[in-house]
Amino acid sequence: MVRRSWAGTGWILLLALLSPAWAGQDPAMELVLLGTGYPYPSADRAGPSCAVVVGGVAFIVDAGRGIGMRIAAAGIPWSAIRSVFITHLHSDHIDGLPDLFHSCWQFGGGRPFELYGPEGIRGVAEGILKFYEADIRIRRDLTEKLPAEGAEIDARAIGEGVVYSAPDRVRVTAFAVNHRPVEPAFGYRFDAGGRSIVITGDTRPDPNLDRFARGADILVHEAYVNGDTASRQDGSHSWTIYDYHSSAAEAGAAARKANVKILVLTHLIPGNAPEKYFLDEAKRNFSGRVIVGRDLLRIPVPDSADSPAVQ
Numbered sequence: 001m002v003r004r005s006w007a008g009t010g011w012i013l014l015l016a017l018l019s020p021a022w023a024g025q026d027p028a029m030e031l032v033l034l035g036t037g038y039p040y041p042s043a044d045r046a047g048p049s050c051a052v053v054v055g056g057v058a059f060i061v062d063a064g065r066g067i068g069m070r071i072a073a074a075g076i077p078w079s080a081i082r083s084v085f086i087t088h089l090h091s092d093h094i095d096g097l098p099d100l101f102h103s104c105w106q107f108g109g110g111r112p113f114e115l116y117g118p119e120g121i122r123g124v125a126e127g128i129l130k131f132y133e134a135d136i137r138i139r140r141d142l143t144e145k146l147p148a149e150g151a152e153i154d155a156r157a158i159g160e161g162v163v164y165s166a167p168d169r170v171r172v173t174a175f176a177v178n179h180r181p182v183e184p185a186f187g188y189r190f191d192a193g194g195r196s197i198v199i200t201g202d203t204r205p206d207p208n209l210d211r212f213a214r215g216a217d218i219l220v221h222e223a224y225v226n227g228d229t230a231s232r233q234d235g236s237h238s239w240t241i242y243d244y245h246s247s248a249a250e251a252g253a254a255a256r257k258a259n260v261k262i263l264v265l266t267h268l269i270p271g272n273a274p275e276k277y278f279l280d281e282a283k284r285n286f287s288g289r290v291i292v293g294r295d296l297l298r299i300p301v302p303d304s305a306d307s308p309a310v311q
């Protein structure tokens with residue numbers, strides 16, 4: 001969580017306003033949890049979203065409800081947001097996407113909004129532009145005269161493989177996960193300078209996830225507790241969330257199989273369950289460090305392995 005010091009002279013205050021804790025930290029790679037909730041609205045947990053920050057550049061994964069306010073609270077400058085990666089098109093992962101797009105245009109760098117996601121992402125982008133059609137015309141042509149390029153969305157439908165690569169800086173690899181019947185659905189692996197963060201999105205246990213997450217410094221995995229696993233047995237039931245999500249115990253098993261250093265639980269179902277439930281379940285299967293996610297938690301890589309500040 002960002003903490004600001006407002007003491008000092010005027011120019012220090014000005015610097016703090018311009019770069020709150022952001023430029024000063026600048027670790028090689030950092031995870032910022034922006035939202036750790038699920039579809040049911042919560043005052044404490046925004047919809048699923050996180051930022052992977054590499055050298056002051058932010059890559060956003062998923063854009064759940066409330067992402068704009070969480071980005072503001074995290075002190076991430078709008079101009080620092082380079083690209084947005086959507087895991088799948090369930091509403092809770094894109095509820096905040098229009099706000100994210102529009103804020104990047106209004107307050108960011110004026111580039112086209114760079115958006116990666118599964119097949120169907122272009123339709124989502126077209127819908128956002130249609131939704132803001134009148135506003136874009138007003139702010140671009142009449143009032144603020146905002147840059148026209150920033151009101152465009154560069155939407156790219158992805159498949160498994162490397163989807164973003166900046167030489168000597170960061171590589172983003174998409175991999176298929178099992179969120180059936182939601183297809184396609186992807187997780188993302190970020191590699192930079194020998195450090196790595198893997199974000200599962202929503203998934204059942206999946207050997208492909210274990211493979212792509214292998215050896216990661218941080219695995220960000222969804223988790224539920226108190227699931228009724230019996231519902232999966234007879235084959236004649238209607239779908240429940242437990243049929244296409246992972247329990248905290250299963251997240252722990254995935255962390256063990258992939259031999260990651262730190263497991264971060266997010267997309268917590270239900271969001272108001274005691275964190276201890278998630279922690280205890282995950283620890284049944286994983287002896288490494290487990291962190292139950294909270295909105296605005298920042299986890300640097302690799303320093304976090306030695307930090308006692310969080311669970």
Ligand SMILES: [Zn+2]
Pocket residue numbers: 088090179182202
């Ligand atoms: Zn989903």
Ligand SMILES: [Zn+2]
Pocket residue numbers: 038039048090092093202267
């Ligand atoms: Zn979800």
